[in-house]
Amino acid sequence: MGSGDSLLLKFTLQPYATGYRVERVTQPLTSAPARDSAPRVLAPERAFTEESLLLRLLGAALPSRYWTWAAALGTALLAGVLRFVRLDEPGTLVFDETYYVKDAFSYLVSGYERAWPEDANDSFASGEPNVLLEGPEYVVHPPVGKWMIAFGMALFGPGSSFGWRFSAALAGTLTVLMIALIASRLFRSALLGGVAGLLLAVDGHHLVLSRTSLLDIFLTFWVVAAFGALLLDRSDGRRRLARKLARTARRFPGSIPERGALATGPWLLWRPWRLAAAVCLGLAVGTKWSALAFVAVFGIMTVLWDVSARRVAGIRYWQAGLLKDGVPAFLTMIPLAAATYLATWTGWLLSSAAYGRQWAQSNPAPGLEWIPDPLRSLAEYHRSAYAFHNGLSSEHSYEASAWTWLFMGRPTSFYYESPDAQQAGCGADTCTSAITSVGNPLIWWAALLSLGVLLAYWLGRRDWRAGAVLSGIAAGYLPWFAFPDRTMFYFYAVSFVPFLVLALTFTLGLVLGRATDPPQRRRRGAIIAACFLAAVVLVSAFFYPVWTAEIIPYSDWRLRIWMPSWI
Numbered sequence: 001m002g003s004g005d006s007l008l009l010k011f012t013l014q015p016y017a018t019g020y021r022v023e024r025v026t027q028p029l030t031s032a033p034a035r036d037s038a039p040r041v042l043a044p045e046r047a048f049t050e051e052s053l054l055l056r057l058l059g060a061a062l063p064s065r066y067w068t069w070a071a072a073l074g075t076a077l078l079a080g081v082l083r084f085v086r087l088d089e090p091g092t093l094v095f096d097e098t099y100y101v102k103d104a105f106s107y108l109v110s111g112y113e114r115a116w117p118e119d120a121n122d123s124f125a126s127g128e129p130n131v132l133l134e135g136p137e138y139v140v141h142p143p144v145g146k147w148m149i150a151f152g153m154a155l156f157g158p159g160s161s162f163g164w165r166f167s168a169a170l171a172g173t174l175t176v177l178m179i180a181l182i183a184s185r186l187f188r189s190a191l192l193g194g195v196a197g198l199l200l201a202v203d204g205h206h207l208v209l210s211r212t213s214l215l216d217i218f219l220t221f222w223v224v225a226a227f228g229a230l231l232l233d234r235s236d237g238r239r240r241l242a243r244k245l246a247r248t249a250r251r252f253p254g255s256i257p258e259r260g261a262l263a264t265g266p267w268l269l270w271r272p273w274r275l276a277a278a279v280c281l282g283l284a285v286g287t288k289w290s291a292l293a294f295v296a297v298f299g300i301m302t303v304l305w306d307v308s309a310r311r312v313a314g315i316r317y318w319q320a321g322l323l324k325d326g327v328p329a330f331l332t333m334i335p336l337a338a339a340t341y342l343a344t345w346t347g348w349l350l351s352s353a354a355y356g357r358q359w360a361q362s363n364p365a366p367g368l369e370w371i372p373d374p375l376r377s378l379a380e381y382h383r384s385a386y387a388f389h390n391g392l393s394s395e396h397s398y399e400a401s402a403w404t405w406l407f408m409g410r411p412t413s414f415y416y417e418s419p420d421a422q423q424a425g426c427g428a429d430t431c432t433s434a435i436t437s438v439g440n441p442l443i444w445w446a447a448l449l450s451l452g453v454l455l456a457y458w459l460g461r462r463d464w465r466a467g468a469v470l471s472g473i474a475a476g477y478l479p480w481f482a483f484p485d486r487t488m489f490y491f492y493a494v495s496f497v498p499f500l501v502l503a504l505t506f507t508l509g510l511v512l513g514r515a516t517d518p519p520q521r522r523r524r525g526a527i528i529a530a531c532f533l534a535a536v537v538l539v540s541a542f543f544y545p546v547w548t549a550e551i552i553p554y555s556d557w558r559l560r561i562w563m564p565s566w567i
Helices: 050-058 065-084 097-110 120-125 144-156 161-187 190-202 204-210 216-249 272-285 289-313 318-324 326-343 346-350 373-390 441-461 464-482 490-512 519-547 554-559
Strands: 007-016 019-028 040-042 413-417 431-436 551-553
Touching (some): 050 289, 065 161, 065 204, 097 144, 097 161, 144 161, 144 216, 161 204, 161 216, 161 490, 204 216, 204 519, 216 272, 216 289, 216 490, 272 289, 272 326, 289 326, 289 490, 318 326, 441 490, 441 519, 490 519, 519 554
Antiparallel strands (some): 431 551
8 A cells, every 4th residue: 555554543442440541543545453452541631632532433544535535636636538538439338228219319319218210220320319209208217317318418419329329428438436535435545436437447347338328327427426325424413423522522521421410312403415316316216227236235324334433432322323323324325315316207297298298188097186286296107117127038149147146147248240351350261240248357357256254354354344335235236136037137246346446455465464454564575466466457358359349350259258158
């Protein structure tokens, strides 16, 4: 982590005969707890000062803002170059762009989805997309991602392939920026923030989804934004807790606060970053319903963080945090996320001709007259869409069971063409242009091994950072196993790719070693980590042509197909 490494100061506060015994452990954020650290005793008047509480609750200071932002912006710049250069190629709709790009154009024209003629893709490719039919179209995904695609089309024109992919590339680039900042805060290291940003910037799976207008990259963007907001809320909430406890302790100068004063701790009601996270989660659900798992998991995670803060601070009945933190979190986050989600349907609600918009008028419901017709119609629309998703089991040549995702068993082919060799000029008898959503194998397979490391640190060391990263992976991955008969695709995994990157970054931090380790150990760790990152970059450069539809000889394309299931 370099000479500027931050240290984590962990404390456990216990009542002691003359004050409070504070067991102190000094360690780098990426290392295991030191076992030989000696406890120390704080006098009563010092145990509950704001400074002492902040040290227990937050540990060491964050790394330099300058280096944190320099690393984050540097990796975001790299991500932007990889995502925006040649973004307009190919100039045709690829894979599921045929649905979402056309829906986005419908939003620009009407505010809801309208039907299209069968040759609409050709019209888009020729730069003449305005061939909408009058009737509405039935769709099964919420509006947010399509509105975001529409934003780019409004800026650069709906007939431009750069325009209809602009928002995806922007969302992917900003996600790299956020994950670098998140890693810097999570691991207290600007260097590890840069490592996380680099890994996500050059991963092929995230890159392909950032260069094509599917909904999943926008889902990923809002999920990562929500996680970042909750991470900021964790620090902000602990500062508020320290401030309130210190204020309480000042009523007992020179002595241990009475039992009643520290029984359950104060209420922490105003949590602006938690509200921001709720809005982001509402927008994530407004992109794809699979974000509901993140709402549940992140909600539980943030409450457990608060309960842990009360325990570390020295509150006697810290379990009361389940009430004092859990109830306010539920009553603020869930209604705000729901209201945000409902607001995303404004275009549909304000229309009169959208699909299913007039359902309530032709289906009266005695006893439910108090519910406005537009909301009853929207509820029926959701029931129908849920039935569609739950029963989706049509065969597809690139369907991939969730069991295969972490191994990259069946990447999705978004685009494949064999252009004329003479016109393409690839220097071979047969040329190929392809977009395959295969990830960087070194990143994915090393991240898979890192999951075992994180589980060990979470269960064995009670490392909250490992638990937080695993929560993001679990929310994005495990729910898919509940639908074994549903048609699924590998690119769904992009929602938890940033958390896989954080898992790998955590492990690389362990490879770098503690700041207190011998110089030889630190050098060896730095060499190993640097060689791994160099190999990752070289592998990404090797696969880049099949991520971005470059025209290459067919033999070069086959060289990049490492498994028969990738074809």
